[in-house]
Amino acid sequence: MLELQLKKGTLFENVLEASLDLVNEASVDCSSTGFSLQAVDAKRVGMLSVLFPAQVFEHYRCDVDGSMGITIADMVKALRCANDDDIIDIKADDQNNSIALTFHSSKENSTTAFGLRLVDAKSHRLVVPEWQFLDSTYEAIFCMSSVDFMRICKSLSGIDNEVVISVTKEVVKFFACGKRGSLSIVYRQNETLGKTHYDVREPVSLTLDLSCLNSCTRAFALFDQVKIRLSTKLPMMVECKIKEKGYIRYSIAPKILTEVEVEGKTENVEEGTKGNKTMQD
Amino acid sequence: MLELQLKKGTLFENVLEASLDLVNEASVDCSSTGFSLQAVDAKRVGMLSVLFPAQVFEHYRCDVDGSMGITIADMVKALRCANDDDIIDIKADDQNNSIALTFHSSKENSTTAFGLRLVDAKSHRLVVPEWQFLDSTYEAIFCMSSVDFMRICKSLSGIDNEVVISVTKEVVKFFACGKRGSLSIVYRQNETLGKTHYDVREPVSLTLDLSCLNSCTRAFALFDQVKIRLSTKLPMMVECKIKEKGYIRYSIAPKILTEVEVEGKTENVEEGTKGNKTMQD
Amino acid sequence: MLELQLKKGTLFENVLEASLDLVNEASVDCSSTGFSLQAVDAKRVGMLSVLFPAQVFEHYRCDVDGSMGITIADMVKALRCANDDDIIDIKADDQNNSIALTFHSSKENSTTAFGLRLVDAKSHRLVVPEWQFLDSTYEAIFCMSSVDFMRICKSLSGIDNEVVISVTKEVVKFFACGKRGSLSIVYRQNETLGKTHYDVREPVSLTLDLSCLNSCTRAFALFDQVKIRLSTKLPMMVECKIKEKGYIRYSIAPKILTEVEVEGKTENVEEGTKGNKTMQD
Secondary structure, three states: OEEEEEEOOOHHHHHHHHHOOOOOEEEEEEOOOEEEEEEEOOOOOEEEEEEEEHHHOOEEEEOOOEEEEEEHHHHHHHHHOOOOOOEEEEEEOOOOOEEEEEEEOOOOOEEEEEEEEOEOOHHHOOOOOHHHHOHHHOOEEEEEEHHHHHHHHHHHHOOOOEEEEEEOOOEEEEEEEEOOEEEEEEEEOOHHHHHHOEEEOOOEEEEEEHHHHHHHHHHHOOOOEEEEEEOOOOOEEEEEEEOOOEEEEEEEOOOOOOHHHHHHHHHHHHHHHOOOHHHOO | OEEEEEEOOOHHHHHHHHHOOOOOEEEEEEOOOEEEEEEEOOOOOEEEEEEEEHHHOOEEEEOOOEEEEEEHHHHHHHHHOOOOOOEEEEEEOOOOOEEEEEEEOOOOOEEEEEEEEOEOOHHHOOOOOHHHHOHHHOOEEEEEEHHHHHHHHHHHHOOOOEEEEEEOOOEEEEEEEEOOEEEEEEEEOOHHHHHHOEEEOOOEEEEEEHHHHHHHHHHHOOOOEEEEEEOOOOOEEEEEEEOOOEEEEEEEOOOOOOHHHHHHHHHHHHHHHOOOHHHOO | OEEEEEEOOOHHHHHHHHHOOOOOEEEEEEOOOEEEEEEEOOOOOEEEEEEEEHHHOOEEEEOOOEEEEEEHHHHHHHHHOOOOOOEEEEEEOOOOOEEEEEEEOOOOOEEEEEEEEOEOOHHHOOOOOHHHHOHHHOOEEEEEEHHHHHHHHHHHOOOOOEEEEEEOOOEEEEEEEEOOEEEEEEEEOOHHHHHHOEEEOOOEEEEEEHHHHHHHHHHHOOOOEEEEEEOOOOOEEEEEEEOOOEEEEEEEOOOOOOHHHHHHHHHHHHHHHOOOHHHOO
16 A cells, blocks of 8 residues: 655656656556656667655655556646645555545645556566666766756757767767767866766767657756766666655666768768867867 | 727637637627627537627727627737737628728827628527526536636546536536546535535536537636536536626537446446545545 | 857847748858858748848958858757857858857856858859949838837738738838738828838839748847838848848848739728728828
8 A cells, every 4th residue: 555645846746747758657666665666768778767765755655565557647647737735645555456646725625536547567667786876887977967968968969869978087078960060069077077976987988869868858957967877888877866865867778889880970070070170089 | 880999908809819719700799788799619519608798898889789700710810910009999880791900009100900801600690598597597506716617627638528517515526537547526515615606406417528618718717707507408507707797608518428328437437436435425 | 261259149149040930041151341141032032131240249250251051040059059158159161061160168167069061052142233222222211110010911911921012102001901801001101100211202012922021020020120122123122230231131022913913902902991991091
């Protein structure tokens, strides 16, 4: 039996709403620690994983650990129907194939009750070994403003549908190159970036799908900073903390370029920026 | 000969604009009492009927009673072209197959004159007997905030395309049930509802088309409160007063459910909300 | 070699952005005087011609006169990626087939560099003789508020896809007539219009394509007033000044009506407005 209580417009609702850009359904696990959610995007390239710790909610009770599949779109549609000052109760129990959302108006004269059908979300449950979340696993780690991260992904997607992210001890570089031009965005490891987190043991360069990155940025923009971890052997990991023990994580598999593609890219890069020498690092 | 004068952004313009959600053409009757408008929606399930009493206008003159068909979309498009401080004159005369809208700019150096063709709107003229507008004709009458009414219809249409409205002496209940879940919204007859109007002689329960209801809510949201009248034998009647003698009324024919549908609905209701017992009344 | 520097949100960016309504590509000429841009619309009915004088830019340097073709959409998309306080450098040189835009963040820790491919824009280079820009060439000249001009064109396009602009010594009249009605907008030559510029030697009446006019109005709305010059023998010329020596000009070829069309129009005019006698001049 799961029982949550929350208020409209809180992190829970906002993260779910922003997640709609990425996924429609999710697998949910509930335990006394919190409410966690996992979903794989339609392209099966990126995976979203969120833990809302119990403290995020006004009230949180979970007697028995459980797992269920929800349609995020329906949850969000339901939550949007709440008034600003409604108290929202969410309940699920084992005998039931539904999750109940009840809004009590503060004026006390109306009650709104949604009963949403649960769905089969087994395909969203991927087991990720814990070491993939350790900083020491990655060659390069940096933090940056989540609004900048959003803006960068959006700008790059005007040029091409993939980005090369390269991190060295000195700079983080985002680069895209398409038919009509190229775009290179360079962040120098100075006070702003360094103050928070900048730890590069080895230079890493990964090519990533921009539409997947763009889809995740709205959820991360709910937080001030994103922490990005890169390795040549693993998916890129983007993360924000939710309270002390919670998190929102998005891991996205890099593109594996064939020899021909790599050559083409390099050539384009040269051509697209040779009129702009100061940008070469 | 009809002559009206109004200012931009007044009720007349706003009601016409909101009516566009419902209907494109309307039949207009003019008399010394006021300007009245009648239109049937595309599905021929709902009927809009508005009386703008003479007092709504800056100036109103109608020598001979008359009737004409107008394209609401064109009227609204024309009215939108007025500047905020323009004086708007509307004229129609019998010899003419057009209605003239003239905007005089307050700066007095420009004049904008529309001549809109009249249309044949006979199909929109339905005669509704006067007793259908008497409170005593209906088993259940209640008033509620028009913004709540709008919000409720919108929420329900996220679940299904029809709603069951049930009124008892204690509560008004809106209920929809679709493939992905159910939604029940219950208003208790307490001070808030009762203060204005709550008069239920017999419980009534009607099934109504939500797309029609949704289309009319924008026009009613221009007023504070809607008055809803229900009978098992008549269309549902939604009404707001305009000044003392005017009104905007929308009557919508209930769906007649076959035996099978009724059983199906009831079953769904049970299933959709059994995880949410407190909502059952 | 061309080198410009500008700030986000300046006239240069705004005019380019508004020009997107009209044209996608443009031919650019650079000289020590300034940056000039010429483009013909898709219908080849209107021509946009802009001169940004050197003073418009924070920094401007052009050693050798040159010409190139740009994709306005790409330039605008790039400029939109700048932050509000970024310094924007634009560079082009002869050996290159690209134009480089570099944004330096004021916080100094990031650099964004676009390299945009140049295109072939020879089809946009039309030579217009200088006398076509002299006031003395035209029979009628008047100035009006550019916001009014925008509003008028928009209102008229709700009625038909062409407008008749008629100028006499007393009034400027815009008239459109379509299947569903007519619209006549009359500006009297009084203080408001006359204060700025109103010089009519001969009455002129031209029929113009409204979609072309509508497309240009957003660019002109960046300025307070438009100057409109009409002649029976030439395209209509709409113009605003940019600083002292710069300008934005849009010239649009009038429609040449056949006898039948002229008759039809006149008839419609009569019919469409006869219920509105005060509008006839």
